[in-house]
Amino acid sequence: MLLERGRKVVTRSPHRRVGYISCPWLQEEQVEYESLLELNFARIALLCPGLVSIRSQPFVIELPGGAKYTPDFRLDFASKLAVIVEVKPSKFVRQHQEKLDAAAELLRSHGFTYLIATEEQIYKDGRDARASVYIRYARSHYADDVVRGALVKLQAQVSPGSLDKLAQCVGCPRELVLHLIGVRRLTVGPSLLPDQISFPSDLEELRNGDFCPASWLNN
Structure with a gap:
């Protein structure tokens, strides 16, 4: 079951990087992130061809058994493809594999593509650093x-x-x-x-x- 949009994302935290990315060339809504890994994923996602919008914690879903799950990002594309992304360190993917598999099955039944992005993809060969440069220059006038x-x-x-x-x-x-x-x-x-x-x-x-x-x- 798809429920209301997820909780407000950005709150002060002494343990993790939180904040917003402004991307007015794409959309008015800022992209929220709750960790450095999410920040670097969002920068990469903003460069993806065909992207028309990106939303943080777009909704909550209720899994079989009553557990609730809030995905990290929803990406919509000009092709009408909607991609739901979970950004998570690989060690925690293994730890929460059963819940993530249940979420993937439910989301796919609703027509979404579901991806899990870990540091293995985000930091591969310095992609994150290059994305940071491009997004920084995107803000130039x-x-x-x-x-x-x-x-x-x-x-x-x-x-x-x-x-x-x-x-x-x-x-x-x-x-x-x-x-x-x-x-x-x-x-x-x-x-x-x-x-x-x-x-x-x-x-x-x-x-x-x-x-x-x-x-x-x-x-």
Whole structure:
């Protein structure tokens, strides 16, 4: 059974990192997080192709036996796909496996895709650090005509290309290209390395291959 939206997330804690991520280029609602692992997941999720919204603790579900479960995030995509994500250290996944399996079964019966994200995916090969850079530059401000001019020039280049190559070809600062990645006017692959940058429209089918949400989020 799906119940009301989960509890208010952010409360002061001496034991964990809590706070909000503002992402006005995507949505008005801030993204709440209750741990450093959730913060780093949310930064990666904000870069996922096709994402149209992300909500923290979107609802509560009642599991067989009466236990209640609140997932960490709901991600909605332009393809109408809705992904529910549990962010949890791997050692606690094993500890709570039975409850998570029950939640997965119930959520899938309601049409959701269910993913568990651990440090093994989030921190793999420094993805979290690269996501942090892109989101930081996403908050930079550029005049609309500067952005439009850069995108027109970038469209004329052979895609995909590396960060330095695109910046040099267009004659714009690297920081502007990083900004365009952060606000998803440009797209990087699941590793988040800035060596194969392309336009979202260049991806023939975002639901297949490396760019489908499940593959992309889990790298």
